[in-house]
Amino acid sequence: MRLLKSLTIGFSAAVILAGCSAEGNDQGTEYAPNMYHSVAYEPYSQITDEDAGRWLTSIEYPATVEGGEGHAEYYNSNRFNPNRMNMRELPANTVRRNAQGWLPYRIPNDSTGLRLANRLKNPLDSSAQVLAAGKVLYETYCDHCHGAKGEGDGKVGAGITVDGVQKSAYAGVPNYKSDALRNISEGHIFHVITYGKNLMWPHGSQISPEDRWRIAKYVKTLQK
């Protein structure tokens, strides 16, 4: 009988504890939840529910609305920012500082701009180091559309077939070696990465100016 009793206790403990692990939408049981829920703003973990974690709130937090009750432990968002984001949007015309002291790229995004950009000189040299860095960046940002050799045959550009079913492709990726593109300058490439051209959308927000110049260097080697 004692054996049966201890078995029952063990089993019920196991069943209860099995509910503690995380799965699907359930984060699982948190040990000391105060430690998981940051009081300071955390990236990508915005909690807008003011009453979340009320049961363990032990200190008085300020009220989020005039004359209201203080918010609870888990609340983590900023009511003054657009969409109650934790992050503040940058003021317009903010310029990022860079190690080289380069000024922001100000050539406009139009056909005159493209002609002006055409005459720009790449501030980087053609050392093996720059080209190797350019290759890594090209493989990160470009080759899924433009292909490893710049022939416009990347998997996104050319489309893929999975289990015999043809999947969507991004139409209109050019061949770098075509007559129209073979002789473009590095400045032209820089300008197009920044603003996009025809079907290609701007990539200036993803790739820093220095990296864009590195990619331009590498792309020219693909066109030879």
Add this chain to the structure above:
Amino acid sequence: MSSNSRFVPLVLETDTSFNMIKNYLHSACKSFLFLSFLVLISFSSYSQEISTEPAAITAGGQIFNANCKACHRVQQKLVGPALAGVEQRAPSIDWIKRFIKNSSAVIASGDEYAVNLYNEYNKTQMTAFTSLKDEDIMNVLAYIKSEAEKPATPPPGQQTGTGGTATNAGGGSEYLNVILIGMVIILILLVIILGFIISSLKRFLDQRPLSEEEKEVVHSPITFSSITSSRGFLFIVVFIVGALGFKTVINGLYSVGIQKGYAPKQPIAFSHKVHAGQYEIDCKYCHIGVMKGKSATIPSVNICMNCHNQIKTGTNTGEGEIGKIVRAFNENKPIEWVRIHNLPDLAYFNHAQHVNVGGVECQTCHGPIEEMDVVRQHSLLTMGWCIDCHRKTDVNSKGNAYYDKMVEIHKEREGKNPMKVEDIGGLECSKCHY
């Protein structure tokens, strides 16, 4: 006399006079002569007609793929117009040649058709293809004509469906089912064989002279209670139940505060399997912060739109999920993704230090992300898990001048033992807790 009025009576009145037929033939001959004259003129001014020869078509196809495909399709409007029927639509073949060789000059000359075209396509200037010869352009036209006459195939996006992934998922479980059925069959066969052995042993023993007691043992009935009350059976049952219970309790205790396996539903059913796995888009294309800062960053909507401005039909979910991105982009609203990997506030982690400096692959911590339709937390993210890796991993010191002196000192002290992360302070409390 127009051709229509000449033609109608011939069809309606079958008993027309011989004269009328003669008259018709006569005028037909005349118009044929006129037509051939026209053709001759067109030959002299347009130099040639669009060829239907396979050689010209293949040559044209190559030129088309190398030079035109980026902006033009035969049946589909892209940057520039769809080219099917261009030879009939454009003012003349000669005009097409001039436009391809130097479109801006044609537009500048005030040509009405060219100016309209230029305005219709958002004033996008077509590149001047000065290197293409007249015959190259004729070959391209031959290719376009042959492609235009082919029966239309449905666009690739429409063929996509859920079928592919569904069959994939079924494959694994089917395999398991076969193994299970095989095992059941083997077990049944074993029981039958054992039954045969028992009965033959009984027959063998019956032929021997046996005492009453021995006979009772041989013929004792096998009942359910005799099995359950046997010591061996009880021991096995208690052992299995005890061991399983113990394991579950320990596992349950260890799972408290650990979010491994957490796979929340996201506002958009984004699939890493499709993007990183099938299309092989580099992780860093979207997670742009991973080489530069603490957070790997979740891509902003404009990065999604770099592809999804054009790709509007999804592989798994059709247009619904991609439509959410387009809507968010148009309304300028951020998408509220659910964060999966939550490190407690008391521990500091920096992606750039691990991925950029240390050269750690994404999959080392995040698991086979390129196979996940829904992302789940792959690693424990406990302190023991961090420390374990810091003990095992060599410092990625190659080509990094920052580590030169440390490597030197380490060599003096430890000789050939490789420099691990723990050797340069990877286990110090204040490295992560401050």
